Amino acid sequence: MTVALISDVHANKPALGAVMDDLPDVNGYVHAGDAVGYNPYPQDCVDALRELGAVNVQGNHDRAVAGDASFGFHSTAGRAVEWTERHVNGETLDWLGALPQERETVFGDTRVKIVHGAPGAPDRYTYPRDFAPSLLRDEDVLVMGHTHVQGKEEYDKGVVVNPGGVGQPRDGDPRAAYALLDEETGEVELHRVEYPVEEVQDEIRRAGLPESLAERLEEGR
Structure with missing residues (x-):
């Protein structure tokens, strides 16, 4: 069976919907943090992730919206955090605040660890160029987010993957990004799918x- 790996939905409902429509039949969902921030559908996206039963971890935007201002946001991101706080309900704020920063789970024969930035460092930007076998411990697959840059590397110890940004890609490709995990073999495939960017820009x-949040979506930055 297959597991969907996603990250950084960032309140982009049309992008998340396009990914869901593009998926084959899957046995589970992993989300590597930042359900909210930047885009205008935070409540819808949190509701969708909870309904899917996704294995979620907390991203820095999730934490900030829940009330922790320790991450140093630039003014644009900070304004989006403040806007989001006013546009989600109390239950969602509690849910975001209670998310763990790391999780481990098993799908079939595959041990999966999920973090946002890096193991033991949830706010560290770990780009594909920084991937290394030393990031792996006992897991077969390490899933990371935060950079919004899609990439994977296979090592003798296992696979390190960032499925890329669903809601705000930053690798020059504006299409929503995700990955698929074969839970029997541990193999990971990277995927992209188009979504109605203009609809999100208008909203x-x-x-x-x-x-600037509207402009960057069409440029994938």
């Missing part, structure tokens, strides 16, 4: 969020 502007 960003209607919501009064910063214009």
Whole structure:
């Protein structure tokens, strides 16, 4: 069976919907943090992830919206955090605040560890160029997010993968990113899918969020 690996949904409902529509039949969902932030559908996206029963970890935007301001956001991201706080309900704030920063689970024969930034360092940006076998411990697959840059590396010890940003890709490809894990073999495939970027841009502007958040979506940055 197959498991869907996603990360950094960032309140982008159309992008998440496109990924869900593109998936084959899957046996589970992993989300490596940042359900909210930047985009204008935070409540919808949290509701969707909870309904899917996804194995979630907490991203820095999730933590900030829940009330922890320890991560140093630039002004644009900070404005989106403040906007998001006003547009989700109390139950969602509690849920975001209670998410763990790391999780381990097993799918079939495959041991999976999920973090946002890096093991033991949830806010560290770990780009594909930084992947190394030393990131792996006992797990077969390490799933990371935070950079919004899709990539994977296979080692004798296992696989390190960032499925990429669903809601705000930053690798020059504006399509929503995700990955698929074969739970029997531990193999990981990377995928991209188009979604209606203009629809999200229009809603960003209607919501009064910063214009730069709309512009970057069409550029994948």
